[in-house]
Amino acid sequence: MTKLLPTSTAGSLPKPAWLAEPEKLWSPWKMDGAALAQAKQDALRVTLAEQRDAGIDIVSDGEQTRQHFVTTFIEGLEGVDFEQRETVRIRDRYDASVPTVVGAVARPRSIFVEDAKFLRGLTDAPIKWALPGPMTMIDTLYDAHYRSREKLAWEFAKLLNEEAKELEAAGIDIIQFDEPAFNVFFEEVNDWGMAALERAMEGLDCQKAVHVCYGYGIKANTDWKATLGSEWRQYEMIFPAIQKSSVDLVSLECHNSHVPLDLIEMLRGKKVMVGAIDVATNTIETPEEVAATLRKALQFVDVDKLYPCTNCGMTPLSRQVARGKLAALSAGAEIIRRELGVSAAA
Template identity: 75%
Template sequence: MNTLLPTSIVGSLPKPSWLAQPEVLWSPWKLEGDALVEGKQDALRIAVQEQSRRGIDIVSDGEQTRQHFVTTFIEHLSGVDFENRQTVRIRDRYDASVPTVIGSVTRERPVFVDDAKFLRASTDRPIKWALPGPMTMVDTLYDAHYKSREKLALEFATILNQEAKELEAAGVDIIQFDEPSFNVFFDEVQDWGVAALERAAEGLRAETVVHICYGYGIKANTDWKATLGSQWRQYEESFPLLQRSSIDIVSLECQHSHVPMDLIEILRGKKIMLGAIDVADETIETPEEVADTLRKALEFVDADKLIPSTNCGMAPFPRDVAFEKLSALSAGTNILREELAVAQPSLVS
């Protein structure tokens, strides 16, 4: 697309209260059967309309048709038992009851392709679809079959690649892989994490994104952040590897975080999807705050490679807060576009 500083969101938007309980992760559906299918499509339609109305250039589904960014994909795979659950430590931070891998994992049918086709038919703008990354999928399960995180991740990567190619064929312009685990398991990222990610993205013509964040604004994550000190330098571990990888875009959080902005320099040459909206605080950013974050980033990334975005998903927020934050993102981006039009007119001609 030709828009300078195209805006986007990372992942989830809050669901309507008639579809699922607001401000809760893994919230059960309030509808069933055909009514649920219709309700999900209505919610997706609203998410598209709100993004468009509030100036978001690259539109996504807001994860309206899934309960969770990882487990909804896993639910559709063979070899995973959701009745046989085990408690595991997720992201080395909190305990959760998760399904068990009991046999070879396979994808017998597309998971999100019909939803992606519906999204494609709902907007003329470029569309982005998020999938869980292989390492983060492994970290959200109990493995009683492969007994190897690496083997399971590579199996998942092959499955993700099948899904991604069908999403591309359905008209998806950008495919995002969510890998919050990259901020935790540094040895594994180096040993096999990036290789698994590249396998998931292999052969795609659509642009690819890896999103690495510090998590939703839930207590387990905010408590963890409080232990990380005055500078969060976790990205220093994965960025050099990703700079050399085949992934086109790296998505990271910056707004109100302790991530040193100059770490983006490590990624020079890649496109950067920069989190300029905080998802751990309901305070609405002012347009000038957003513009200031983006302005600082331009020291380390060229303007034609910068994609203003949110830090992470906004599912736990009240809907009005999330939508107002989208407006702030686009308003702040417009401030910077106008500045660049004066300073570097060739960029916007």
């Protein structure tokens, strides 16, 4: 990954309409059995082609084989009952019906590894694969067994580490842990959340990333953002812990947000995936708008460590809008490369 300003996505990309209902979280599959397995592989081919056509340098699976960035991993575990549901408050923001932890959690087999091997066989490009982080996992469940957020997070961290090591062995270049809960539970992050994430990353030789954002572009999240005032300084509470961690890349929400970009200075030395695409709007950014966000970020992150990215996942968007946004991201990054005197082929 020697190219300057390599572009990537934060995580999910819209699914084809023949696989699941578009523009909807937790959208049910439109088929099952062998037909579904084939359809998922077809969707991986499609999302890879769309990323490459848009000029994305570090590709991903677009989470085409999962209904949700957290629950699909949990579905592969033992000790969680999806029939026994309780209503919990997700990230202190909205209520949701969630499965219940009823016994010791265990990972009887790989969850995403076969999908990763399939994608690796389709491309020589660097691949980033997202897993839910331990703290975000516990915030998406009702715990009737451990009755301790810290204990459950630690157990999940062990299982995530097993999965991450197998993904690395399958040829994944960057493993990203999605931790939007880091942006809410600051005391827990500093008390034990960062330690749990370190446990999930333990022993990995590939690049390790953490994604901390303000959420999908859904109403519950946009309503919450409207209460945060003119400056969003949540990152300030967790950046010191991230700076001291073994995390290599930090994926952040920057474009059209009220995050003071000078906070990124606290991460100096880390690689930063700067969110330059707003996923909470259907308006497609212009390349110059993307470039403007990247220019501001370059005041606070070394140029060889800036990775243009999207703010968050794009599942709730249409494929047409997502394609346009990815193309704008690539074009905006190329504007900055030209300004720096470096061509796209560098």
